[in-house]
Amino acid sequence: MVTREAARTAPETALERELRRVAGAVPDPELPVVSLAELGVLRGVRVTYAPDGHRAVRVELTPTYTGCPAIGAMSDDVRRALREQGQSDVEVVTVLAPPWSTDDISEDGRRKLAEAGIAPPGPRGGGAVPLSLAIRCPHCGSTATELLSRFSSTACKALRRCTSCGEPFDHFKEL
Amino acid sequence: MSAALALGDDALVLSHRLGQWAGHAPVLEEEVALANIALDLLGQARVLLSLAGDEDELAFLREERAFRNVQLVEQPNGDFAHTIARQLYFSAYQLPLYRELAAGDGPFAPLAAKAAQEVDYHLDHARQWTLRLGDGTQESHARMQRACDALWRYTGELFRPVEGLGVDPSALEQGWLRSVGEVLERATLTLPDGPRSGGWAAGAGREGLHTESFGRMLAEMQHLHRSHPGASW
Incomplete structure (x- = not known):
């Protein structure tokens, strides 16, 4: 309903x-x-x-x-x-x-997502406009990461890869 | 409520078409992307059809002539370029439409505000692929151009008035032409110049007239529900 x-x-x-x-x-x-x-x-x-x-x-x-x-x-x-x-x-x-919106996720929520290997969302820019802010790899902390797909395992996540440690990871995309 | 049916059917039918890519997409990431977009549209369809009546009855028990979606969204997936051209044309219409609806205070405002965030990603996805295919290889360029040309005649219908909508779609047409034209130009593609209205244009989906393949799509979509009336699992 x-x-x-x-x-x-x-x-x-x-x-x-x-x-x-x-x-x-x-x-x-x-x-x-x-x-x-x-x-x-x-x-x-x-x-x-x-x-x-x-x-x-x-x-x-x-x-x-x-x-x-x-x-x-x-x-x-x-x-x-x-x-x-x-x-x-x-x-x-x-x-x-x-x-x-992803701005509704609390600070604790963001920290727990990162600890679980999911890069938390950054502040909202303008929707799907490409972000200039670096997204940090939740595994090694490097900001050298690249987008593989804007759509990932669930509607709310994008798929990225860390070019430093090579690991793919989910990113809670800004909405 | 005819406007809720029109918007709900657009979302439902396009969702089903995109769902047909499951297991067939060119790469895994794209399979997931198309399924994600289909899921967003299905969520929108459920809210919109619930404004018009019982969502299941409306989706599964109506005959072809009772569907009010534009003919663009029912067009077969074709090759990947056709699917992308359909996404580009439709998302570039749906996003400004939802934004207009969200700015008002009509019955569609809450859904439109929510869904516009999602369609923003759909349009971005279609734009990125249009650029890659148009400005890619000779083969991808030719296919993307062919797809844009083939679907062009279905785009005039998007801007016809919808009773009870509260927004005049014709006011979105110039912006749509600019937005699509800009992407096609960057993608080294040519904006098609065929007719989009009048006798040679397609598009009477809002009046319940649909194209040949739509009946087969509905048969597939409704078959399970109709074979097991009232079943639940």
Whole structure:
């Protein structure tokens, strides 16, 4: 289900903060070294109560790419994590606006990507305009790297090769 | 909602065409690139078709005449140059269209803002290949020119009005001609000069009239779903 806008939220309650922590700690299904919070795809958690006291939890995720196939697995994982925390009525919705960008990846997320051998994205330039910033090899640290393909193992990554150590590596491309 | 169908069908049909390269692309990197682009387009199609109704029913249970995609995107893959020319023509139209839609506040704005980021990469991919093929060997140059010429007559349809879109596609035409012309010139190719509108031009896909190969493509795309109604796995 896709809705237009992230719902407006009242100030976050203590329970919402706790559920956001639980949902945010869920690892990304394709890049399990980073959590959904670090990747910046968890937009919000909202708890509402029906007149009979029934509690419903609504989680908003935003996809890195419109067609990201991981969003289904992410939703399932978030639902499971919140059920284990004791929430029985959990709805996970996908929001598109404002669009996710690689600037939404946290500093911790960037560090963990690099440690896992994936060069983190640089600051956004102008979309697909060729970058002048050097991209560092996550294996040996050299900046002498070249682009093999703008498209790699997942939609969000490009394939590069280090001309110093010869290793190919994934680069989280700027979006 | 006819505009959602038009844009959704463009994305769905081109996605399926690109998916047909799986297992056939000239090099592995290109196989992955075309599949990635197909996946982006499929994601866009799912959002757009969901604005118009049930995405699965719309994709798998409509007859040929009910599809509203432009004829350009249904054209067969041909050789690699044809696929690249189709990508160049279409991405150079889709990117400014999505940017216009993203700047407005209509129902397509959120999707368009998201998808424009992706199409930026698609257009860049098509441009890079157009340069390599056009300014490559004699053989690649000849093939790329042939592909640009062959698909030219399908490009006029891109700029016809679409009901409910909120953007006038004809306003994008001059920019498209400049953008495509600039790439072709750098690639040492000649901008085709055949008709793009009028009696000799192709293009009534938005009215549901499609070219011969589209029926076969749909048969392939819909066959599994229609053979096992309601199946899930």
